[in-house]
Amino acid sequence: MTTNLLPPPPAPSARTIPAGSYSLLDAIKAEWMKFRTVRSSLWCLGIFTIIMVGFSALFCAVTVNQWGKHPEDVFGFDPLTASLAGVTMGSLAIGVLGVMVVSAEYSTGSIRATFAAIPHRSTVMLAKVLVLATVLFITAAVAELIAFFLGQAILSTGHAATLIGQFPATHIGKPPTVSLGSHGVLAGLLATDCYLTTLAIVTLGLGILIRHTAGAISAFVGVLFPLFLIVALLPTTFKDHLQKFLPLEIQQTVVVSKPVVSATSMSMWHGVIAMALYAVVLVGAGIFFAVRRDA
């Protein structure tokens, strides 16, 4: 490191402060630059993509292998769901990313530099939401498409085998596959993309509220998994009313090409809307407190 012993005094600057003031767009540009200049965000996106593609491919391979051995699995089989089987595990990487976008700033103190540059905290948080939503929407779309095509290709490698069972003739021998043009596929892919994107925003909201990485990730994993188990243990009357509001349950109705017909679950797009509402509520509450708390 070289040290300038005695710097020339900075040139008396002709300070011309531009008219107007910083805007949401400036905040978005700054957040985007922040996002892509730390490794953790790129890591999370990479891990998410690998999990999405890897788990889905694995699931499809196992499906091909096991096809027909368990007739009850064959019945109601959705090729789209199979080729997106990585969504559940991939959600974890997304949750970590959403939390970290905020919590990393609070835990390193860099949030103070952020708020010094943009004192309107709601502008900062809104910019974070928009940047993360855009990045995730695109990344998830890419990951989904890779997983989808790879999954369908794997499913189609199944070969005829001797099968016992009374399921439809088309299902005998090898698993069915779908193409992008098949009924419900594009809608399912889009809904899944929306689900993953809103999930990221939900966790970003948790990050704003909780501020500590570990705490917010625990809250996220706690909502996504254990709550699911707890609700499952409730008496049926409560369970039927509550279960459908859980993110994991919503996922079951979203990552599909054939609508799930069940009295106790939401429809695909109602599920997406519910996720969006969660995101709005959590981010809104986060901003409400972020503005009032000390940075």
Place this chain on the structure above:
Amino acid sequence: MIDVTNLTKRYGTKVAVNDLSFSVARGSVTGFLGPNGSGKSTTMRMILGLDHPTSGTATIGGKPYRDARWPLREVGALLEARSIHPGRTAYNHLRTLAVANRIPTSRVNEVLRLVGLEETAKKRTGGFSLGMGQRLGIAAAMLGDPEVLLFDEPVNGLDPEGIVWVRTFLRSLAAEGRTVFVSSHLMAEMALTADHLIVIGQGRLKAAMSVDEFISTNSRQRVRVRTPDADRLSATLSGEGLQVAADEHGLIVYDVVSDRVGELCSASNITLHELSPMVASLEEAFMELTRDDVEYHGQIEDAR
């Protein structure tokens, strides 16, 4: 330029800043002094709108910081705790700040050069030493070439070269007509750097005045006298009601100006070898003023 009015901050039951009012003028360096935990950093965070006052206001140029149109172009700040993501490079850290306030990227290289960090600009800041972190913080403060600058203990962790550099730098900023508000623990350093002082103890204002004024009001005037006739002089001065002490170099007379001692010697025909007013250091004056307010007294264990 910076106006703090009846500012109070409570953390639970702890009163960190207590009804504090002062203002900081432009074109000079104003030192902000106080013992550990006296509320300097808290006050600075409130001026920047990062912490919310329990009551009272803090404004810069007449408006609260959060109303700044281009905050980094109006006010630059170096905060006490590092406020940098360790995974980002110094260059990218500054660039994200520049982008937020539409400051041209060329300015990033300028400020990196200013603080002598060009060589390490592409390294992630997690590996930076305390001093390098401080330099990066100073670079960030200068990014928008602002009129008003707040530095919370800028020399913390700097080597002697760095300390001299910061001193020269702060003076040059004030000479350009900017407002420089700087907190420090090094009283001697402030004596060389600051024009004005704001002294706080336990969150309360203790003094707000110029450095010279501060020293003369807050420390006892003393005069050193060397004479072959020490006993006679001692008696004469004591006779005049003055307090005299002897040490290995001669006599010290308290609470008196040298003129008076000279006149008394002359009247009594006492030969003088030396007659010199002793200037109290800022350190001494500061300790005098905040003696009752030091929250964390150092304790020296009694070995016996």
